[in-house]
Amino acid sequence: MTIDELTFDAAGLIPAVVQQYDTREVLMVGWMNAEAVRRTAETKRGTFWSRSRQEYWVKGETSGNRQHVKQILVDCDADTLLVLVDQEGPACHTGTRSCFENGEIEVAA
Amino acid sequence: MTIDELTFDAAGLIPAVVQQYDTREVLMVGWMNAEAVRRTAETKRGTFWSRSRQEYWVKGETSGNRQHVKQILVDCDADTLLVLVDQEGPACHTGTRSCFENGEIEVAA
Numbered sequence: 001m002t003i004d005e006l007t008f009d010a011a012g013l014i015p016a017v018v019q020q021y022d023t024r025e026v027l028m029v030g031w032m033n034a035e036a037v038r039r040t041a042e043t044k045r046g047t048f049w050s051r052s053r054q055e056y057w058v059k060g061e062t063s064g065n066r067q068h069v070k071q072i073l074v075d076c077d078a079d080t081l082l083v084l085v086d087q088e089g090p091a092c093h094t095g096t097r098s099c100f101e102n103g104e105i106e107v108a109a
Numbered sequence: 110m111t112i113d114e115l116t117f118d119a120a121g122l123i124p125a126v127v128q129q130y131d132t133r134e135v136l137m138v139g140w141m142n143a144e145a146v147r148r149t150a151e152t153k154r155g156t157f158w159s160r161s162r163q164e165y166w167v168k169g170e171t172s173g174n175r176q177h178v179k180q181i182l183v184d185c186d187a188d189t190l191l192v193l194v195d196q197e198g199p200a201c202h203t204g205t206r207s208c209f210e211n212g213e214i215e216v217a218a
Contacts, residue, residue: 001211015138024135037214041216076203078211080138099186100184101185103187104183105190107150107178108151108152
């Protein structure tokens with residue numbers, strides 16, 4: 001499949017779920033535009049578009065906690081990516097391994 | 110954490126990554142509004158907002174492939190959910206277990 005075949009949203013973005021390839025832990029969700037997908041595939045470093053700062057960012061570029069990209073899977077609607085990586089150190093800017101250690105919505109007993 | 114503390118996008122939606130709780134397979138990504146989050150937490154059935162049909166849908170309501178919700182985790186920005194489920198049968202409407210069996214973007218060698 002090619003990047004041209006992906007469906008981007010009105011802002012030109014597609015959500016990318018990042019998962020540790022061996023333990024299958026979901027680490028984070030970032031957003032990519034077509035160029036970020038291209039850079040991620042070409043450089044094998046998780047590269048995203050920051051919606052708040054309106055700029056590209058490469059995971060680990062400042063922190064050193066790099067993502068070594070193994071595979072980029074596309075979902076059935078071609079509007080979501082699942083990026084399998086080998087994550088060095090914590091994936092979250094808060095210092096936790098995963099971004100999903102922040103809290104939870106209580107589910108009925 | 111409460112639903113009021115979540116950050117929804119301009120359309121009032123939050124992406125929900127759905128993961129099989131034991132194997133950690135990522136099954137699908139759906140979208141929820143606040144009411145869909147509330148229904149998912151209360152009924153323990155994955156409940157989403159269809160952006161194309163503009164209506165609620167409960168996973169498995171027609172197919173029988175229900176999602177038994179175990180946990181709803183919130184990410185560091187409170188703008189993405191990770192929903193841990195026990196998925197009956199295929200999660201994808203195409204009949205595959207996961208929605209991410211559709212293809213991939215080739216990563217450089």
